[in-house]
Amino acid sequence: MKKLLARLSLHAEAGKKWVIALPTIWLGLFFAMPFLIVLKIAFAEADIAIPPYTALLSMADQAFDLHVYFGNFVFLTEDSLYLVAYLNSLKMAALSTLLCLLIGYPMAYYIARAKSNTQSILLLLILLPSWTSFLIRIYAWIGILKSNGVLNNVLLWLGVIDQPLAILNTNIAVYIGIVYAYLPFMVLPLYANLVKHDYSLIEASLDLGARRLKSFWNITFPLSRNGIVAGSMLVFIPVVGEYVIPELLGGTNSIVIGKVMWQEFFNNRDWPLASSLALIMLLILMIPIHLFRKHQEKEWEDSK
Amino acid sequence: MIEPSLSRDSADGHFLQIKSIVKTYDDVVAVNDVSLDIAKGDIFALLGASGSGKSTLLRMLAGFETPNSGQIILDGEDIVSLAPYRRPINMMFQSYALFPHMTVEQNIAYGLKQDRMPKNLIADKVVQMLRLVHMEKYAKRKPEQLSGGQRQRVALARSLAKSPKLLLLDEPMGALDKKLRNRMQLEVVDILESVGVTCVMVTHDQEEAMTMANRIAIMEEGRIVQAGTPRDIYEAPNSLQAAEFIGSMNLFHGTITVDAQDHAVIQTTEVATPMYVSYGVTTAIEDKQVVFAVRPEKTLISRDQPDSQYNWCHGVVHDIAYLGGHSVYHIRLDNGKIVYSFMINSDRFADLPTWEESVYVHWSDDSGLVLRP
Numbered sequence: 024m025k026k027l028l029a030r031l032s033l034h035a036e037a038g039k040k041w042v043i044a045l046p047t048i049w050l051g052l053f054f055a056m057p058f059l060i061v062l063k064i065a066f067a068e069a070d071i072a073i074p075p076y077t078a079l080l081s082m083a084d085q086a087f088d089l090h091v092y093f094g095n096f097v098f099l100t101e102d103s104l105y106l107v108a109y110l111n112s113l114k115m116a117a118l119s120t121l122l123c124l125l126i127g128y129p130m131a132y133y134i135a136r137a138k139s140n141t142q143s144i145l146l147l148l149i150l151l152p153s154w155t156s157f158l159i160r161i162y163a164w165i166g167i168l169k170s171n172g173v174l175n176n177v178l179l180w181l182g183v184i185d186q187p188l189a190i191l192n193t194n195i196a197v198y199i200g201i202v203y204a205y206l207p208f209m210v211l212p213l214y215a216n217l218v219k220h221d222y223s224l225i226e227a228s229l230d231l232g233a234r235r236l237k238s239f240w241n242i243t244f245p246l247s248r249n250g251i252v253a254g255s256m257l258v259f260i261p262v263v264g265e266y267v268i269p270e271l272l273g274g275t276n277s278i279v280i281g282k283v284m285w286q287e288f289f290n291n292r293d294w295p296l297a298s299s300l301a302l303i304m305l306l307i308l309m310i311p312i313h314l315f316r317k318h319q320e321k322e323w324e325d326s327k
Numbered sequence: 328m329i330e331p332s333l334s335r336d337s338a339d340g341h342f343l344q345i346k347s348i349v350k351t352y353d354d355v356v357a358v359n360d361v362s363l364d365i366a367k368g369d370i371f372a373l374l375g376a377s378g379s380g381k382s383t384l385l386r387m388l389a390g391f392e393t394p395n396s397g398q399i400i401l402d403g404e405d406i407v408s409l410a411p412y413r414r415p416i417n418m419m420f421q422s423y424a425l426f427p428h429m430t431v432e433q434n435i436a437y438g439l440k441q442d443r444m445p446k447n448l449i450a451d452k453v454v455q456m457l458r459l460v461h462m463e464k465y466a467k468r469k470p471e472q473l474s475g476g477q478r479q480r481v482a483l484a485r486s487l488a489k490s491p492k493l494l495l496l497d498e499p500m501g502a503l504d505k506k507l508r509n510r511m512q513l514e515v516v517d518i519l520e521s522v523g524v525t526c527v528m529v530t531h532d533q534e535e536a537m538t539m540a541n542r543i544a545i546m547e548e549g550r551i552v553q554a555g556t557p558r559d560i561y562e563a564p565n566s567l568q569a570a571e572f573i574g575s576m577n578l579f580h581g582t583i584t585v586d587a588q589d590h591a592v593i594q595t596t597e598v599a600t601p602m603y604v605s606y607g608v609t610t611a612i613e614d615k616q617v618v619f620a621v622r623p624e625k626t627l628i629s630r631d632q633p634d635s636q637y638n639w640c641h642g643v644v645h646d647i648a649y650l651g652g653h654s655v656y657h658i659r660l661d662n663g664k665i666v667y668s669f670m671i672n673s674d675r676f677a678d679l680p681t682w683e684e685s686v687y688v689h690w691s692d693d694s695g696l697v698l699r700p
Contacts, residue, residue: 221422221424223420223421223422223424224424224426224427226389226391226411226418226420226424227418227420227424227425227426228426228437229390229391229410229411229412230389230390230411230412230416230417230418230486231412231417231437231438231441231485231489232412232438232441232442232489233412233437233441234410234412237441241426241437242426245428246427246428
């Protein structure tokens with residue numbers, strides 16, 4: 024009997040390795056490999072060939088040639104277009120995150136404080152739009168925002184305006200689209216945080232002489248910090264690289280890094296430059312990700 | 328400021344007056360026409376099972392619930408319409424509700440800060456409160472770094488920091504284990520007495536109520552069954568409900584046969600021997616149905632038949648629960664009824680009745696009570 028158990032536990036040890044192996048292989052194949060390829064291309068020169076860049080390693084004249092090209096990165100610093108694109112993207116992401124927070128916090132708070140069966144209905148309503156295609160929903164916004172679209176027609180009919188508003192193909196349309204698309208990513212982590220709050224803390228604050236709004240600021244808001252951080256990261260990081268929404272709803276003058284990358288890659292067929300752009304974006308995004316991780320570690324330390 | 332200790336039996340019975348409070352939720356009556364008078368310096372316990380309305384009553388005192396009708400007058404002022412943050416009342420919550428993102432110090436200072444007290448005065452007061460609850464060393468800790476007993480001390484300090492006119496305790500020992508509970512009960516009472524604060528507490532634990540409070544009100548189904556000192560309630564319950572709620576009771580249903588000024592005799596349907604109580608009952612002639620009650624610790628067990636013509640019954644020992652300090656004997660009477668009797672284990676090796684032995688249970692004339700069914 025003991026032997027059998029020992030043998031079983033031996034299998035369990037091996038099983039553990041297999042369980043970890045599967046996601047490791049997955050990450051290696053579909054995350055690390057593509058990343059290394061991008062890294063390789065970023066240090067290559069554009070070439071008229073298939074694929075359109077020079078090889079990193081080559082064998083010629085009995086010599087092993089390592090060709091590492093830094094020109095792409097130098098070029099990025101020479102043309103201010105790229106700096107502007109990065110700054111625009113960061114600004115867009117920051118402002119969208121703030122807007123999502125301002126709209127999403129009251130929503131999440133309301134859902135978290137609703138009755139439990141109302142809660143599930145409200146959560147469903149938040150999630151329901153994402154059951155249709157992201158692209159279709161952004162196209163729908165074109166129909167709403169264009170000069171003879173739903174919004175303008177309603178406003179004209181109501182007499183609020185006498186000229187159609189030019190919203191489509193402006194930054195406002197981009198912000199509307201981004202806030203619309205990314206709001207669930209803000210609401211859900213905030214809800215998950217707020218729903219766990221113990222209401223007796225608010226009662227204790229009221230009992231000790233703080234009014235409702237003050238109790239919210241003193242107690243609920245600081246205690247929801249983790250939800251705010253998580254939601255903001257989930258909005259900020261993807262919005263920096265957002266391509267579809269600025270492309271469809273924004274004007275030609277909205278220069279963001281996603282669009283610039285697209286142009287370099289598809290229009291100019293300059294894969295190395297596009298790759299180095301992507302690499303720089305990744306480096307920029309590592310700052311908030313690093314801060315987020317440090318924050319989480321601190322939380323973990325505190326809770327011990 | 329710590330006020331000088333007040334006498335626990337203050338003559339002023341009108342410090343907190345609860346007048347005809349009614350609270351309903353939808354169609355359920357949670358608190359049904361409750362009136363209570365609580366004196367300054369009292370530690371008053373609302374004792375009842377869950378759903379008896381005691382917590383609702385406490386929450387109405389704190390201001391978290393509004394009564395449908397009735398008045399709550401604290402120190403001459405009707406507070407029913409005041410918001411919780413305007414009431415001179417503080418509460419220690421059952422879960423303590425300490426703010427997890429603040430240190431012990433910040434928790435205690437929270438209420439004082441809301442009053443815009445100058446910073447140096449707040450600091451002094453916090454030190455004073457920490458000293459009161461013996462938590463000086465833990466000022467910089469977060470609540471999650473404290474044990475259950477320490478959290479309770481902080482919660483108590485926080486609710487006392489504003490020197491409230493009235494302190495509310497919601498199941499104060501509910502979150503502690505039994506051993507710690509017994510120690511903290513006495514310690515909390517000591518602190519409350521040293522501050523001299525008037526206190527209303529809610530508990531479902533009769534031992535806790537009797538240990539901590541100087542007055543108790545038993546609540547059942549939204550009503551006050553009886554209010555009085557722990558001794559009053561235990562020794563002179565005014566109803567069957569009160570008698571059954573606290574401690575255990577042997578009950579015999581019967582009718583009054585003799586009702587004089589200084590004694591009464593009850594003939595029960597369950598035992599042949601009549602029951603005698605040493606006080607007049609003053610019943611109406613047409614309503615002679617009563618219940619005779621006697622507490623188990625007031626009865627004695629003997630092997631010989633008692634001399635008296637009253638107050639005994641015969642049976643066999645059905646079961647014995649040995650509890651160390653005392654044993655509970657379950658005596659099965661000839662008609663099958665079980666009567667309980669406590670036997671103090673004062674001798675280590677006494678010759679005590681054992682299982683299936685024939686015994687007599689008897690008690691003195693002033694031990695029994697007459698209750699209305």
